[in-house]
Amino acid sequence: MNMNKGKLIGIGVGPGDPELLTVKAVKTLESVPVICSPKSSPKKPSVALSIVQGILDGRSDEYNVIEPLFPMIEDKNALESYWAGAAELIISELDEGQNVSFITLGDPAIYSTFSYVARIIGDRGYLVEMIPGINSFTGCAASAGITLGEKDEIILVVPKVDQRLGEILEHADTAVVMKTSRHSHMLEEIVKQDPRDKEILSVQNCGMEDEEIFDGFARNGKYLSTTIIKFKKLENK
Amino acid sequence: MNMNKGKLIGIGVGPGDPELLTVKAVKTLESVPVICSPKSSPKKPSVALSIVQGILDGRSDEYNVIEPLFPMIEDKNALESYWAGAAELIISELDEGQNVSFITLGDPAIYSTFSYVARIIGDRGYLVEMIPGINSFTGCAASAGITLGEKDEIILVVPKVDQRLGEILEHADTAVVMKTSRHSHMLEEIVKQDPRDKEILSVQNCGMEDEEIFDGFARNGKYLSTTIIKFKKLENK
Numbered sequence: 001m002n003m004n005k006g007k008l009i010g011i012g013v014g015p016g017d018p019e020l021l022t023v024k025a026v027k028t029l030e031s032v033p034v035i036c037s038p039k040s041s042p043k044k045p046s047v048a049l050s051i052v053q054g055i056l057d058g059r060s061d062e063y064n065v066i067e068p069l070f071p072m073i074e075d076k077n078a079l080e081s082y083w084a085g086a087a088e089l090i091i092s093e094l095d096e097g098q099n100v101s102f103i104t105l106g107d108p109a110i111y112s113t114f115s116y117v118a119r120i121i122g123d124r125g126y127l128v129e130m131i132p133g134i135n136s137f138t139g140c141a142a143s144a145g146i147t148l149g150e151k152d153e154i155i156l157v158v159p160k161v162d163q164r165l166g167e168i169l170e171h172a173d174t175a176v177v178m179k180t181s182r183h184s185h186m187l188e189e190i191v192k193q194d195p196r197d198k199e200i201l202s203v204q205n206c207g208m209e210d211e212e213i214f215d216g217f218a219r220n221g222k223y224l225s226t227t228i229i230k231f232k233k234l235e236n237k
Numbered sequence: 238m239n240m241n242k243g244k245l246i247g248i249g250v251g252p253g254d255p256e257l258l259t260v261k262a263v264k265t266l267e268s269v270p271v272i273c274s275p276k277s278s279p280k281k282p283s284v285a286l287s288i289v290q291g292i293l294d295g296r297s298d299e300y301n302v303i304e305p306l307f308p309m310i311e312d313k314n315a316l317e318s319y320w321a322g323a324a325e326l327i328i329s330e331l332d333e334g335q336n337v338s339f340i341t342l343g344d345p346a347i348y349s350t351f352s353y354v355a356r357i358i359g360d361r362g363y364l365v366e367m368i369p370g371i372n373s374f375t376g377c378a379a380s381a382g383i384t385l386g387e388k389d390e391i392i393l394v395v396p397k398v399d400q401r402l403g404e405i406l407e408h409a410d411t412a413v414v415m416k417t418s419r420h421s422h423m424l425e426e427i428v429k430q431d432p433r434d435k436e437i438l439s440v441q442n443c444g445m446e447d448e449e450i451f452d453g454f455a456r457n458g459k460y461l462s463t464t465i466i467k468f469k470k471l472e473n474k
Contacts, residue, residue, distance in 0.1 A: 019264070022257050027256070108384075134259065135372070147347075149396060150353070154395050154401065156391065157386065159390065171401075171404060
């Protein structure tokens with residue numbers, strides 16, 4: 001471990017409402033010298049950064065914000081070169097002894113780009129820590145006033161709609177499907193095959209000012225859409 | 238909706254570290270007139286209450302703590318009568334126009350006793366809200382420095398060890414199994430059947446002073462034990 005080097009701290013900033021940050025996340029963001037906030041496009045503001053902007057605005061000391069580009073592409077080689085580039089940017093700060101907080105929507109352990117960058121940096125011998133965040137699906141459940149699991153119910157979390165859902169849905173009591181709006185038709189078809197009664201709802205932009213909750217599926221293509229399907233137990237005949 | 242009545246607010250207090258409460262939870266606990274903190278035994282202190290005690294100690298105003306008994310029993314009828322009793326206790330406060338915060342370990346939507354009491358109270362026409370909390374498994378992942386899901390990986394969350402696991406494990410990339418220590422031998426047998434390579438770790442008393450992280454399974458019987466199994470993809474032959 002490089003003892004005179006800074007450490008990388010992955011911070012989950014929760015689904016959208018700045019009040020859903022943890023006390024630990026707020027304290028860290030009030031004092032860390034460098035904030036790394038990836039953005040998906042040079043033209044679009046970072047959602048994670050907008051969530052913590054109020055905390056940063058309250059600081060009277062100097063701090064740096066670095067915003068590496070992480071485009072939403074599927075090409076694995078291209079993605080890896082973006083991650084490596086972000087890692088180099090962060091490492092140059094760590095080498096100067098600066099701690100760097102990498103902010104990420106939701107929780108850093110759940111489908112976060114943080115993990116790819118953290119692996120590169122951890123493998124190079126730097127200290128990496130994580131501060132957990134409210135993940136989108138518990139945020140959605142709270143907004144919608146429903147539970148995700150009770151008693152011995154099994155919860156399934158799937159990051160996107162694909163054909164594997166057909167094989168696994170029958171084993172779940174609750175299915176959380178993230179980023180559903182782009183393939184909501186496929187999701188509907190798969191869910192329809194399950195003979196159980198079900199309660200379906202979707203939450204878009206959870207915790208944000210334009211949060212919307214729908215009965216059923218989300219069809220309008222917004223990126224931050226999560227669908228929760230609660231299956232009722234089949235009665236024994 | 239009874240407009241002059243108080244509302245019930247389910248608050249997830251996270252896995253153990255008081256700094257993992259959200260800002261919203263702290264603000265609410267600093268001002269709410271009644272805190273409901275169920276305890277599993279008259280002799281044992283409530284874990285959830287101990288997590289928020291520091292916040293309550295900082296208050297200069299008057300507040301009430303009510304501690305209904307929710308024993309850890311399996312008898313459904315007996316349990317329902319405990320829930321109904323707790324609901325009455327809370328309703329008597331709501332009827333006096335007092336808001337009541339029901340504190341619960343982790344998140345109120347994930348295997349929380351809050352849900353049973355909230356249903357009774359909601360059905361009686363009172364307003365019920367939820368403030369999400371850091372759930373134990375993202376807390377465990379952060380403590381252990383691992384991710385739960387990356388890319389298109391499927392996460393399975395199971396509240397306790399039972400035979401259903403055998404049918405469903407093969408569909409998961411990551412399995413989170415809660416309260417594992419009482420049946421860790423059964424869990425080991427089931428996991429062994431899966432031909433994939435795997436990384437297994439267990440976290441006990443996550444976020445608390447006596448937190449412990451084990452390689453493999455937890456065998457010492459502590460209640461707050463979570464085991465995380467990450468499966469490696471089988472190579473195509």
